[in-house]
Amino acid sequence: MAMKNLEHILEVFMFNARWLLAPFYVGLILAIGLLMIMFFKEFLHLVPIAVYQEPGPEIVLGILSLIDLVLVANLMLIIVFAGYENFVSRIDVADHPDRPGWMGKVDFTDLKIKLIGSIVAISGIELLKLFVNVGEGVGEQELIWKVAIHVTLVVSGVLFALMDRIGGKIHH
Numbered sequence: 275m276a277m278k279n280l281e282h283i284l285e286v287f288m289f290n291a292r293w294l295l296a297p298f299y300v301g302l303i304l305a306i307g308l309l310m311i312m313f314f315k316e317f318l319h320l321v322p323i324a325v326y327q328e329p330g331p332e333i334v335l336g337i338l339s340l341i342d343l344v345l346v347a348n349l350m351l352i353i354v355f356a357g358y359e360n361f362v363s364r365i366d367v368a369d370h371p372d373r374p375g376w377m378g379k380v381d382f383t384d385l386k387i388k389l390i391g392s393i394v395a396i397s398g399i400e401l402l403k404l405f406v407n408v409g410e411g412v413g414e415q416e417l418i419w420k421v422a423i424h425v426t427l428v429v430s431g432v433l434f435a436l437m438d439r440i441g442g443k444i445h446h
Contacts, residue, residue, distance in 0.1 A: 313347075349388070355374075360381060387434060394424075401424050
């Protein structure tokens with residue numbers, strides 16, 4: 275009987291330990307605020323370029339940087355929502371009209387696929403920025419390495435998706 279009580283106390287302790295993750299998710303939300311500051315700094319940097327200078331690669335690179343920041347912020351929000359709901363507690367906003375449709379439906383497997391997809395998209399944007407700057411201090415070696423890294427990320431993403439699909443067929 276004493277062993278059963280000890281086991282129950284241990285299980286309750288471990289179950290409640292999930293709340294130790296909550297500060298991490300709060301920290302990610304605050305980090306999204308930092309990304310927002312970076313976004314507006316970059317945006318304000320682009321305004322005089324767009325208004326007073328000839329359009330050129332600098333404005334395109336700036337816009338790609340903005341897209342990059344948005345993708346990272348979206349990814350962080352998905353991680354916060356999905357991670358909190360999968361590992362800590364349900365977010366009780368089911369009746370809210372602005373509740374995203376995917377909320378509560380993203381499991382760990384979906385989160386991995388979204389993560390690798392976002393990383394590939396961010397890598398693609400970084401590669402595009404590099405291609406726009408070819409000839410302006412971008413070396414051939416740097417270009418080769420970044421293309422190789424991007425291809426590796428793409429292949430990894432495809433393999434993740436393939437493994438999940440195969441695993442899903444076996445389990446069903």
